[in-house]
Structure formats: C-alpha cells, structure tokens
Amino acid sequence: MLAVQVLINALVLGCLYACIAIGFSLVWGVLNVINLIHGSFIVLGAYLAWGAYQWAGISPWYALVVAAPVFFVLGYLLQRLLLNRVITAPVLVTLTLTFGLDLILNNAMIYYFKADYRKLTLNPPTGSISLFDVVVPVDRLIATASALALTGLLYLLLRRSKVGRAIVAVRLDRDAAVLMGVDVKSIYAIAFGLGAALAGCAGVLMALIFPISPLTSSAYLGKAFVVCVLGGLGSVSGALAGGLLLALVEGIGSTLIGPAHATTLSFVLLIVFLVVRPQGLLGRKGFE
Amino acid sequence: MVQSRLARYARISGSLLLAMAGLAGSASLASAEDVIRFGAPLPITGPLAPEAVKQQMGYNLWAEEANKAGGINVGGKKYKVEIVYADYQSNTPRSVQTTEQMITQDNINFMFGPFGSGAAKAASTISEKYKMPTIAASASSSQVYDQGYKYLFGTFTPNDTLTTPLTQIIKAKAPEVKKVAILARNDLFPLAIAQEMEKSAKANGIEVTYFEKYAINTLDHSATLSQIKSLAPQWIFITGYTNDLLLIRKQMVDQQMKAAVVTMIAGPAYQDFIEAAGQSAENISSASWWHPAEQYDGKDIFGKTSNFVKLFKAKYNSDPDYGQASAAVSGALFQLAIEKAGSLDRDKVRDALASMDVMTFWGPVKFGTNGQINSLEPPVFQIQNQKPVVLFPDAIKQGEFKLGVN
Structure with missing residues (x-):
C-alpha cells in the first residue's frame, strides 16, 4: 500500500511541479531568457491569494481569475519597457537583468510582508479523500486539476490562436518570423506576459499547499529549472513530463534511500540529462 | 556613450559614498570616548534574515534600556551602549570575515556571536585569536564549546537538556508510547537535537x-x-525551522496522520508558527531554553522576567520568544560583567564573565569551564488552545500534558 501511496503522491506533486515550471519554460523557450524573477512572481501570486482571502474573504479560486490578467500586464510591461531593450544581447545580460529585478521584487516583498511564514488555511478545510488506506489531499487534487487546465489552455492557445502560432513561429525562427510580418517585440512581450500570468496563477495554487514567504522563491525557481531541463524547453507537454519525472524520482528516492538524498538524486538525474539528452524528454533538438 | 556616462556616475557616486563614510567615521570617533561598542555580526539578508531580526530586537531592547538608565557604569563613569551591526548575508564563511573586520577595523569593545551553532563556532576562532570576549546568544551544540576557548560564552544549555525532560514527561504520562519516529532537518542544530532525542529515547526504553x-x-x-x-x-519527533515545520504539519494533516505525541x-x-498552523498546532509539544511564563527575579537591568516581557511587549507589540530573550540577556550579562570588572579591559571582563553566578530574568546564569551556561533548566511546553502551556519545570508549570495529535 505504501508503494501506491508514494506513487499517487508523486503524480500529484508532478503536476504541481509542472504548474510551477510551465511559465518559466515558455519564456526560456521563446525568448531564450532565463527568467530569474519567476520564483518571486510565484510568491507574489501566493501573497495575492493570501491577502484576498485574509482581508476580503475572497476564495483563491476567484483570486486565480484576477491573478492571470494582473500578472499578464505586469509581465507585458516588464518585457516592453525593460527586457526588449537588451533581448538581442548575449544571454548573460538578460540573466543579470532578471537577477536584478528579482532582488528588487524579493526584497520589496520582505519589506512589505516581512519574512515571516504565513499560511492560507481555508475555512472549512478541504480535507482529504481516503480510499483503501490511500490518502489524497483535496486541495492538492484541485490544484492539480487547475494546473492541468491551465496547461491545457496554454496548449490550445499556442496551437489554435493566431498569437499562439506567432509565438511558436518566433520560437522556431525569429528572423523568418520577422520576414513573415510578425511583430517580434510585441510577441516577446505577450510571451513574457503569459509566462508571468502562469507564474501568478501557480502562486495562487501553491498558496493552498506551501507556507508563504519571500524566502521560498528560490526553491520554486530551482524546481522550475530542473523540470525544464528534464522535460525540454518551451513545450507544454515537456513541462508536464519533466514535473512528473522529477516528482517520481524524488518520491521513490526518498522512500528507498532516505529524504536527505532525494534532492541529490534529482540533481544527478539533471546532470545525466544535460550530458546524454540535453534537449530533455520531449524537447526538440536545437532548443536545448 | 552610455557606458562612459555610467562610468562617470559610478565615479561620482563612489566618491560621494567615500565622503559620507568619512563623515560617519569622524562622527563616531568624536563620541567614542564615552561609548561602549558591541559588535553583532548577523545574517540580516538571505534565508536566515528572520532570525537576525529577532536577535536585533533583543539587542536593541537591551541597548535602549541600558541607555535609558544612563548607560553602563564603569568604575563610576557612565558609558552609553552602541550596537554595531554587520550583515554576513547568511553565509557562514562571510561571518568569519565580518567578525575579523569588526575587531580590527570597527573598534568594537565586545562581541556577540553570529547566529546559530555553525556560524558561532566558525567565528569563535577569530574572537579567540584577538582575545575578544564573545557571548553567543543562539548556539547550543556542544561542538561549539569543546574547542578549549577562553573568550567564548553561550546562553544556551547543551541540547540534551531539552530532550531528556521531554522524554521523561512522555514516559510518565504516556506509557503506551513504545516507538518514536525522528525526522531531522540536515542542519547543525536541528540534526544535533534529533541525535540527542535518539539517545534520550534509547535511554528510556x-x-x-x-x-x-x-x-x-x-x-x-x-x-x-x-x-x-x-x-x-x-511518537513523531520532527526538527527544523518554522517553514519546514509548517509544511510538514500541513502534510501530516493531509495524510491523516495521527499519533499520541507529536513534538x-x-x-x-x-x-x-502558532498563528500560521492554527488548529493543527493543537497538542504539539516542544522545548526551548526560555519561556515568557518563567518567573525569575533577576539582578540584571531587566529585573523580573515579567518586567522583561512587559518592556518587550511595549516596544514590539508581541510576546518575546527564547531567541529574542537570549539576545537581550547576552547584553545584560555583558553589562553585569563590565560593571563588576569596573573596567573595559577585555581580560578583566572575560574573567568577570567566567566567574559569574547571578540570577537574571533569563534564569540563573553560571558558565561552565567550557564557556557554555550550565545553570538553566529549559522549559518543556505544549500548544493548548493556540497558546504555549508550560509543563516543566514544576516551579512554573501551567498545565497538564495532553495526549493525541490529529
């Protein structure tokens, strides 16, 4: 029974990891920007959910609807006003810029919210479902379903909409896309905005599950990074595959060789992937 | 063009900064005559930042109270207290550099150790080299004090003084507890206390x-x-810091884990922690080095424990915890030692600390030959109705131990 429980835990956690990583993967894949502010966006999203519930009694599900446009605008403006100016510079420049922005946002959150840990506790609590001794927490299930829905929406957007096709076109070949009349700067801003919106929504969902503090942003960023390398960049299904693989390795590793080594195991896997399959599980060659 | 402009700004702002630093330096030199400077290297930024804030609250409260009373009396002359902070960014190697810089360049008279056992141990080598009396306000692990150092003192008793009374209470109140599971954060203090718990459990069958x-x-x-x-x-025994324990407690509830005792x-x-965990904190037991419910009548500047709690509440609008109290008592102990020595001579103050045997709001203070306090009886407590209730020692007991954590 322990094996089934560990497997279920890993499946649910895998979807949460995918949710954390998908916006990061989109920005990295399309803009070739390693967006170090991603973790802080997630934390800001979590504060939004916490604040809305604490002060106005607004359920996190409604906060999700607010978070998406708010973060989209934030991301869009950030890209339009700042990142687009250095987007053609070597990757180190954008890395440094997002690093700086992350320091500002993170420290601003420490200043306003303090570094104390908070918890969004729903009243009444959502509880857990148990079936033959296997227990699944309802909030994680809902977060998983929402994560899958968000992932599905993004997939549809990229596949079916005109903007989505333009994003994919820019990702495949920037110069050709320019020649075809795509406004690359605006597509970059939309892609970054989408990445930020996904981070904000992920934050709202994570607020139900993890303690909230500006100090947790690096943990989210670290997971997003590993998930992207494992799953492959820029693709929706890649983030899901990467998240599931990471959660499975951590869960099984933690049960078999102890929780202290689970992280080590996931980073060993990361190195193996970088050497053997740098494009990740589902990534295409040329986008590693 | 842009680069050259940037370079010019950098030069101008750099020289402005230097000028400001110079002004600040001369200002502090002018008043250095009647001020005692205490160095406090702290992890003001980085993952340990919340702990640094707590330590600062304790130091600042003491400095404020000492200065309100006119300062520290050194052989009939009053000296004001000044705490000099430096940020080592939660980076232990940097705490060592910061300590050396404070001693050699910042003209400090005495030191508080950096946060936690790991950094306090690393930095103690430097303060020992310069014969700088240092009080570590947050280091409990015996590995910090077994180096044979003469200038290092600590206000936390060894870790086993927390786990032994706890185990004995549980053995007496819950004889059905036969098996314990221990999960520890892989970090110096949380791991050390988990190892002590393992020993205490085995010793008690x-x-x-x-x-x-x-x-x-x-x-x-x-x-x-x-x-x-x-x-x-x-019995489930888990060590870590607030973030870890909140997350673990939430996941225990998620998995419908129940146990007679959760520590x-x-x-x-x-x-x-109590606020964020809410109802799920009910009946969780713990132990620490100090508790606001204690009732000591101290000879230090704060006097009674209740007076310290009152002053703390008035300044910060919250109850003090053991970390904040330890920082405050470290300052109060320096004050007692300096006043007893009647001098700012480092060796005389060190000797006064080593021979100290005094009652404080923190409890009785006497340091062992290794510098670690050996006179305290740390309290065991349990969260009942969202409030910590002291179970031990008997003198300050507030309630009975309750079984069952759901």
Whole structure:
C-alpha cells in the first residue's frame, strides 16, 4: 500500500511541479531568457491569494481569475519597457537583468510582508479523500486539476490562436518570423506576459499547499529549472513530463534511500540529462 | 556613450559614498570616548534574515534600556551602549570575515556571536585569536564549546537538556508510547537535537523505528511522511525551522496522520508558527531554553522576567520568544560583567564573565569551564488552545500534558 501511496503522491506533486515550471519554460523557450524573477512572481501570486482571502474573504479560486490578467500586464510591461531593450544581447545580460529585478521584487516583498511564514488555511478545510488506506489531499487534487487546465489552455492557445502560432513561429525562427510580418517585440512581450500570468496563477495554487514567504522563491525557481531541463524547453507537454519525472524520482528516492538524498538524486538525474539528452524528454533538438 | 556616462556616475557616486563614510567615521570617533561598542555580526539578508531580526530586537531592547538608565557604569563613569551591526548575508564563511573586520577595523569593545551553532563556532576562532570576549546568544551544540576557548560564552544549555525532560514527561504520562519516529532537518542544530532525542529515547526504553534527515529547502515531504505513517509510531519527533515545520504539519494533516505525541523543535516556540498552523498546532509539544511564563527575579537591568516581557511587549507589540530573550540577556550579562570588572579591559571582563553566578530574568546564569551556561533548566511546553502551556519545570508549570495529535 505504501508503494501506491508514494506513487499517487508523486503524480500529484508532478503536476504541481509542472504548474510551477510551465511559465518559466515558455519564456526560456521563446525568448531564450532565463527568467530569474519567476520564483518571486510565484510568491507574489501566493501573497495575492493570501491577502484576498485574509482581508476580503475572497476564495483563491476567484483570486486565480484576477491573478492571470494582473500578472499578464505586469509581465507585458516588464518585457516592453525593460527586457526588449537588451533581448538581442548575449544571454548573460538578460540573466543579470532578471537577477536584478528579482532582488528588487524579493526584497520589496520582505519589506512589505516581512519574512515571516504565513499560511492560507481555508475555512472549512478541504480535507482529504481516503480510499483503501490511500490518502489524497483535496486541495492538492484541485490544484492539480487547475494546473492541468491551465496547461491545457496554454496548449490550445499556442496551437489554435493566431498569437499562439506567432509565438511558436518566433520560437522556431525569429528572423523568418520577422520576414513573415510578425511583430517580434510585441510577441516577446505577450510571451513574457503569459509566462508571468502562469507564474501568478501557480502562486495562487501553491498558496493552498506551501507556507508563504519571500524566502521560498528560490526553491520554486530551482524546481522550475530542473523540470525544464528534464522535460525540454518551451513545450507544454515537456513541462508536464519533466514535473512528473522529477516528482517520481524524488518520491521513490526518498522512500528507498532516505529524504536527505532525494534532492541529490534529482540533481544527478539533471546532470545525466544535460550530458546524454540535453534537449530533455520531449524537447526538440536545437532548443536545448 | 552610455557606458562612459555610467562610468562617470559610478565615479561620482563612489566618491560621494567615500565622503559620507568619512563623515560617519569622524562622527563616531568624536563620541567614542564615552561609548561602549558591541559588535553583532548577523545574517540580516538571505534565508536566515528572520532570525537576525529577532536577535536585533533583543539587542536593541537591551541597548535602549541600558541607555535609558544612563548607560553602563564603569568604575563610576557612565558609558552609553552602541550596537554595531554587520550583515554576513547568511553565509557562514562571510561571518568569519565580518567578525575579523569588526575587531580590527570597527573598534568594537565586545562581541556577540553570529547566529546559530555553525556560524558561532566558525567565528569563535577569530574572537579567540584577538582575545575578544564573545557571548553567543543562539548556539547550543556542544561542538561549539569543546574547542578549549577562553573568550567564548553561550546562553544556551547543551541540547540534551531539552530532550531528556521531554522524554521523561512522555514516559510518565504516556506509557503506551513504545516507538518514536525522528525526522531531522540536515542542519547543525536541528540534526544535533534529533541525535540527542535518539539517545534520550534509547535511554528510556523507547524504540527508534525511523531516523532520517531531510535536505534544507525540501519542498515536499509526502513520500517521507507516508513511510512514517506506515510504521505507525506513537511518537513523531520532527526538527527544523518554522517553514519546514509548517509544511510538514500541513502534510501530516493531509495524510491523516495521527499519533499520541507529536513534538516539533524549534517552530512552536515562535508565535508565527502558532498563528500560521492554527488548529493543527493543537497538542504539539516542544522545548526551548526560555519561556515568557518563567518567573525569575533577576539582578540584571531587566529585573523580573515579567518586567522583561512587559518592556518587550511595549516596544514590539508581541510576546518575546527564547531567541529574542537570549539576545537581550547576552547584553545584560555583558553589562553585569563590565560593571563588576569596573573596567573595559577585555581580560578583566572575560574573567568577570567566567566567574559569574547571578540570577537574571533569563534564569540563573553560571558558565561552565567550557564557556557554555550550565545553570538553566529549559522549559518543556505544549500548544493548548493556540497558546504555549508550560509543563516543566514544576516551579512554573501551567498545565497538564495532553495526549493525541490529529
């Protein structure tokens, strides 16, 4: 029974990891920007959910609807006003810029919210479902379903909409896309905005599950990074595959060789992937 | 063009900064005559920042009270207290550099150790080299004090003074507890206290069915907790800091884990843990070095424990925890030692600390030959109705131990 429980835990956690990583993967894949502010966006999203519930009694599900446009605008403006100016510079420049922005946002959150840990506790609590001794927490299930829905929406957007096709076109070949009349700067801003919106929504969902503090942003960023390398960049299904693989390795590793080594195991896997399959599980060659 | 302009700005702002630093330097030199400077290297930024804030609250309260009373009396002359802070960014090697810089360049008279056992141990080598009396306000592990150093003192008793009374209470009140599962954050203090717990359990005939460490920054404990649940221990003992313990407690509830006894160290000693955990904190037991319910009549500047709590509440609008109290008592102890020595001579103050035997709001203070306090009886407590209730020592007991954590 322990094996089934560990497997279920890993499946649910895998979807949460995918949710954390998908916006990061989109920005990295399309803009070739390693967006170090991603973790802080997630934390800001979590504060939004916490604040809305604490002060106005607004359920996190409604906060999700607010978070998406708010973060989209934030991301869009950030890209339009700042990142687009250095987007053609070597990757180190954008890395440094997002690093700086992350320091500002993170420290601003420490200043306003303090570094104390908070918890969004729903009243009444959502509880857990148990079936033959296997227990699944309802909030994680809902977060998983929402994560899958968000992932599905993004997939549809990229596949079916005109903007989505333009994003994919820019990702495949920037110069050709320019020649075809795509406004690359605006597509970059939309892609970054989408990445930020996904981070904000992920934050709202994570607020139900993890303690909230500006100090947790690096943990989210670290997971997003590993998930992207494992799953492959820029693709929706890649983030899901990467998240599931990471959660499975951590869960099984933690049960078999102890929780202290689970992280080590996931980073060993990361190195193996970088050497053997740098494009990740589902990534295409040329986008590693 | 842009680059050259940037370079010019950098030069101008750089020279402005230098000028400002110079002004600040001369200002502090002008008043250096009647001021005692205490160096406090702290992790003001980085993951340990919340702990640094707590320490600062304690130091600042003491400095404020001491200065309100006119300052420290050194052989008939009053000296004001000044605390000099430096940020080592939660980076232990940098705490060593910061300590050396404070001693050699910042003209400090005495030192407080950096946060936690690891950094305090690393930095103690420097303060020992310069014969700088240092009080570590947050280092409990015996490895900090077994180096044969003469200038290092600590206000926390060894870790086993927390786990032994706790085990004895549980053995007496819950004889059905036969198995304990221990999960520890892989970090100096949380791991050391878990190892002491393992020893205490074995010494009291309780079987340790599970002993594992989890990595710092672990985001999910579900696999570990499922495994512990499958072993059905009556006692679950978990160490870590507020973030870890909140997450683990939430996941225990998620997995419908129940046990007769759940102990967590050090989260429940902090108000933010109790508030954030809410109902799920009920009946969780813990132990720490001090508790605001204690009733000592101190000879230090704060006097009675209740007076310290009152002053703290008035300044910060919250109850003090053991970390804040320890920082405040460290300052108060320096004050007592300096006044007794009647001098700012480092060796005389060091000797006054070593021979100290005094009652304070923190409890009786007497340092062992290794510099670690050996006179305290740390309290065991349990969260009942969202409030910490002291179970031990008997003199300050507030309630009875309750079984069952759901």
